[in-house]
Amino acid sequence: MRRKLIQIICAILYNCNFTGFADGTIYQGDLKGVCVPGLNCYSCPGAIGSCPLGSLQTALVSSKYKFPYYVLGMLLLFGVLLGRVVCGYLCPFGLIQELLYKIPSKKLKKNRVTKILSYVKYIVLVVFVVVIPLTLAVPGFCKYICPAGTLEGGVPLVSMDERLQALLGGLFSWKMLVLILVIGTAIFIFRGFCRFICPLGAFYGLFHKVSLVGMKVDESKCNHCNACVAHCKMDVKRVGDAECIQCGECKGVCNRCAISFGKK
Amino acid sequence: MRAERKQSKMLVAMALFMTMMMLAGCGNTDNKANAEKEQTTTEVFVDVESMLGGAEAEPSVPQEVFEGDVAPEFSAPLVNGSTFTLSENSGKVILLNFWATWCGPCVGEMPAFQKLYEEYDEEIVILAVNCMEESETVDQFVKDNGYTFPVAYDVEGMVSMAYPSSGIPYTLVIGTDGVVKNIYVGAADADTQYQVYKAAIDAALAE
Structure with missing residues (x-):
């Protein structure tokens, strides 16, 4: 949520x-x-x-x-x-x-x-x-x-x-x-x-291996049950790969609590 | 739960950081001298306020130009080194175009301006105002394409500001009385645009 x-x-x-929506114009300021x-x-x-x-x-x-x-x-x-x-x-x-x-x-x-x-x-x-x-x-x-x-x-x-x-x-x-x-x-x-x-x-x-933050799996806790990948609606092969949008919905289905979001 | 809170705190912090980074970079594009940096930043905040406040917008904010309006005065440096001032060309039919090198349709219709320029010679005035690109970029473009009709720089966007448009190419035909006769947003190919502008110019000349 x-x-x-x-x-x-x-x-x-x-x-x-918001005024742009009213008069159908595009904001063109410095921002x-x-x-x-x-x-x-x-x-x-x-x-x-x-x-x-x-x-x-x-x-x-x-x-x-x-x-x-x-x-x-x-x-x-x-x-x-x-x-x-x-x-x-x-x-x-x-x-x-x-x-x-x-x-x-x-x-x-x-x-x-x-x-x-x-x-x-x-x-x-x-x-x-x-x-x-x-x-x-x-x-x-x-x-x-x-x-x-x-x-x-x-x-x-x-x-x-x-x-x-x-x-x-x-x-x-x-x-x-x-x-x-x-x-x-x-x-x-x-x-x-x-x-x-x-x-x-x-x-x-392309940055999934190097980006500063994202989902990470604690390998010492993971029992490779693959519940995370099965639950994910994206086409991931692993948590945090190139298809992963880092939404964190897999955290809840991991019964080992091995998945977390943070600095990788 | 705690992990989630930590996560969202981190995201908020990152969002703040990125916003600051972006604002720091904002307006400080290569077009603007570093000396203007602080001033630019202030302007940005003023902009945001007037955007959110709506009613607080400054009264001097230029309004969109419509057919039948008197063409707003402006002055701009030309690629050939001279300066163009609208009022100095009153009494002539003027084709005023806004363009950029990154704008495909703008670049595509430019041969029409060259053809009209060669055909009408001194009879009318053609001016293509570049939209906020560096003068070197404009010079290179004009040189590469061999255009000889007048092209103006508008590095700071002052002319574009006097003629606000949601998009380019944006072309106006101004009559001998200084009143805007036709406005065109967008463009087809050069041949089509040549016919369109020629008809508008002839009509303005006949008035």
Whole structure:
């Protein structure tokens, strides 16, 4: 429950330009030069900071003229300090999916297919976040995939700005379709976007061995019963691996009390 | 229970630490001199207050420009070394564009400005104002693409501030009377944009 509270506070903090929601405008003050840790669209009318993933792609588009030291530095800092703790605690789009999963329905259990699908996000990271911005000069993930951008930026801005409505075409339809698919499946697949698609989670996952804080298992207490991995709704092979969002739900099922959160 | 409390305390501490780190870095982007650091930090807090307070926003905050408004005055240094001042060009039809090197659609429509510049010559004024990138970045871009139409720096974002927009490319056609005739947000390819702007310029010239 503490985690939910942190997630909610975080979502509000990222998006506290409340007047933006009323008039459909984007806050463009100095704070917008700062990257937040989680996936939160720059173009959300409430956003007071920038999405690190969006900033990275945009910076890569013009990296010929200027190397994106700041964005890469922030991403590395978040990764080294927190890793996927960001996913579990500081990502509004993760929160949205978790809330949708609370809607009563039949739930899809993780299986071999979801484990394989969990590698797709690394391909998305390389192709849409790095290669497409560098070669085609467009922010590939933001433009063609990101459902957080459609939900937080696209829908509110387009619904309030007639000039933007005049620009709508096939791309917007496609992105609405992606959003509807992600939102719809989130009801019965736990954090499907995070597990299979999100390149930001993929990036933070790369730090699972080195990040400063996270879940840790006391090997002297562990009896290798695997109850933690069986209970986890993510596609983890071990507690604290690249798929682990450090949420700590496994702590309660460990009858040896071997799992804790803290400095690794 | 205790472990959980310890965990959340740690997270709060980390959140505070990161917020401080971010605020320390905030506004202190390479565009701004270090000497301005303290002042910038103060500005940030003022911004947050006015954001939360809403009503306390300063009266001088520029409003969005609409078609039919008189184009706000501004002055900006140009890539060629001279300075552009809007009021010095009154009586002419002006195409005013806001762009950045990282903005795909902006870069994509730029050949249209070059074509219009060559076609209309002295008859109209074309100005592409860069949005807050370093002058070296702008210079390199203009050089690489061989553009000869006037391009302005706006490192501090003062011109962008006078013409607030939710996005770029943002292009205005200003009439001989100094009134904004057309506003365009977003852009298709250069050929399409050429037709769109040409029609708007011709209409403004005919008035």
